[in-house]
Amino acid sequence: MYQDIRVINEMVQAESRFVEHLKTEIAKVIVGQDAMIDRLLIGLLSNGHILLEGVPGLAKTLTVKTLSDCIRVNFQRIQFTPDLLPADLIGTMIYHQKDGTFIPKKGPIFTNIVLADEINRAPAKVQSGLLEAMQERQVTIGETTYKLDEPFLVLATQNPIEQEGTYPLPEAQVDRFMLKIKISYPTRQEELQITDRMATGGQIAVNQIITPDDILKARSVVEQVYIDEKIKEYIVDIVFATREPQNYNLPDLAPMIEYGASPRASIYLHKAARAHAFLRRRGYVTPEDVKAIGLDILRHRVILSYEAEAEERTSEDIIKHIFDTIEVP
Incomplete structure (x- = not known):
């Protein structure tokens, strides 16, 4: 037993080296919010979706975007609105006039990391379109089911204070989120750093330091x-x-x-x-x-x-x- 734990420890030490590099890259853009970044990495390593809740302006969207920029993955940001349709999310069948057939047009859900911004602004029909993707990692368009690429992660945000024009998420969908993270305000010192960093208006570039294969390899170690x-x-x-x-x-x-x-x-x-x-x-x-x-x-x-x-x-x-x-x- 102790021998096995020692071997697992060595594997973890080797495979977790990227974590500090990843946090360093994210810290170029994001000040503080260590707990949120840790939870995003836990979701990534555990293949679990995450719901981020916090008032506007706490860098929820920016943190998710920065994380995806540090990984060589496809990223899609979907702004959820009351007039969004399921087809806008998962795609639809398009009639091909030349040969009289229908061909699938895949929606933005076909990516690695999906940022569902203000997820509670879309009606139940759209939320139901997410359920299959979140649980089975697949999407059905017409009569055909398509597997989603790994890793596939839904990172959703919602605003807890503004309820006008929002729809409560179904319990079945909320339960599919591995973590619900409540984002708090930065400290006074962190806010000073944020002001210094962001007031210049220049875009801060981050390096892509890991690949999807690195994530899948790390997941296999986490399981052990x-x-x-x-x-x-x-x-x-x-x-x-x-x-x-x-x-x-x-x-x-x-x-x-x-x-x-x-x-x-x-x-x-x-x-x-x-x-x-x-x-x-x-x-x-x-x-x-x-x-x-x-x-x-x-x-x-x-x-x-x-x-x-x-x-x-x-x-x-x-x-x-x-x-x-x-x-x-």
Whole structure:
């Protein structure tokens, strides 16, 4: 066992060298936001989609664009609007008049990294067009199904404060996002740096330092990161505590939770904990890895009751309480 962990450690050390170079390139453009950049890399390494939530002007779009510029991948930014149609996203069949046949015209979803900007501004029909692509990594146009290239990642943004002209995302779609990241304001010192860097108006160039093959190779190493049986049980206990809090010494939470986290939460906690360990250049998962990413994986999966809303409790309060109560292995 120890021999295996030592081998995995060496593999992680070798394959994670690009992480610091990638962060250095991103830091040429983005000031601070280390937590957001870490989570974007976790999504990239775990093959999981990410929902970014924050007020306008916090560099959500710029960070995603900068990340894609550092990787030799195809990138598409799609501005979601109320008049967007599913065909604008996935494509459609075009009639070819010369020979009387229909040929597929693929939409912007056929790329590696999709930035779905202000995703909650598009109606349900468009959101449903994303579901197949996000879960099955394929798109159906007419009667033909097309596989999407790997890596394929949907990075979506939404504004939490402006609700006019927006549509709430269906729960089935929200659950397909591995992480929901809440973006906070920069510190005073960071804002001074942002002003100095961006006030000149010049465009800052970044270098492409990794390829899709590098990402796929890193993913194969992440999948081998060692996770102990006790930590697997710890992950399942956390998820089950959102469904059956009374069985985990949390009877006060039972009236607060309408629906607990789905099995996807257990799967994603498992995957993201491995990716977090990889970013820390470790070949094994610790409980701290689970705690570090737990809030981002669970906050959009725990549905609160009216009682919780009346008491002004948030899903984050509930999740923090669960992490504080469940015994750490």
